[in-house]
Amino acid sequence: MDALETFVGDIRKVFGTRLHAIVVYEAVAPAVSDKANDHIQTLTLVDAVKFEDLAACAARSASWERIGLATPLIMGGDEFRRSLDTFPLEYGNIIATHRVIAGSDPFKDLTVRAEDLRHASETLAKSHLLHLREAYIECEGQPATIARMMVASVAPFKALLLTLAQLRGRPTRDGAVLVREAASIGLDESTVRRVLNLREASQLSSTETIGFFASYLDTVERLARHVDGWQTEEVKS
Structure with missing residues (x-):
């Protein structure tokens, strides 16, 4: 099982039916350290993020880092859409470079003003x-x-x-x-x-x-x- 398959399996265990989609995307620019630059960037969209979800992800964080995953972005689907005007560069880059690895494409109707x-x-x-x-x-x-x-x-x-x-x-x-x-x-x-x-x-x-x-x-x-x-x-x- 590769890193992304492991990650998707872990996220499904944490969020279950509350999971909307998981995408991978390219970082806006190379990170300062080569180690961070090599890590896979992911965004997980769910119904809502609870403290218990964060605790469950925290318990898996070290294992994700070992298999080459950056700390994931996790947020509600509505939260992402409502924040496009706040982070147009960062979120615009995610939309432009994303690849869906679980769920349906969450960005097909989204554009940055x-x-x-x-x-x-x-x-x-x-x-x-x-x-x-x-x-x-x-x-x-x-x-x-x-x-x-x-x-x-x-x-x-x-x-x-x-x-x-x-x-x-x-x-x-x-x-x-x-x-x-x-x-x-x-x-x-x-x-x-x-x-x-x-x-x-x-x-x-x-x-x-x-x-x-x-x-x-x-x-x-x-x-x-x-x-x-x-x-x-x-x-x-």
Whole structure:
């Protein structure tokens, strides 16, 4: 029995006839640790979640982790639908990448409102910009520290580009396509590609780090302005 079969069996034991559906989905962006990134993401939709259900799942949590499952999202079906406007990026990603492994497809009639998606994208872009500025100040001008900070920022930057593609109505997880999407709105293609390819601080020499960070920051500033000026009609097209 594979991991997902085990998980479905466990969830059926916990929720019985209250189970609506179980889906697997792709994470929005690579997790910080490789271990977490390898784990399978799942969402379970049920009638309602009781404390006893959480206790039963908690007792199985360690075994799920051992077989490669991330901690599952568990919620009521109505709760998911009513929260689409609150988490348009996260839930929109689940809808876009999901595969049903138990029950019927819970998302066949669900869509994320364009303006909710635009607003969340703007929040994400401006938040990343502010964090980069703050982090640079905290690095005290030390190239090695700046390089490590940039490496740590790659995952949220990729999440931002994934969001951009989703906002433009062309969702993709392909890095080369993300670079082209960024270039199509005027972002520096070489900077975007190089940031996405950062894996270790040693990839940046001390003499180039500060200049490259300045280009990276300018790219994020341009992206934030672009999303800020986006009209809802553009999102729908």
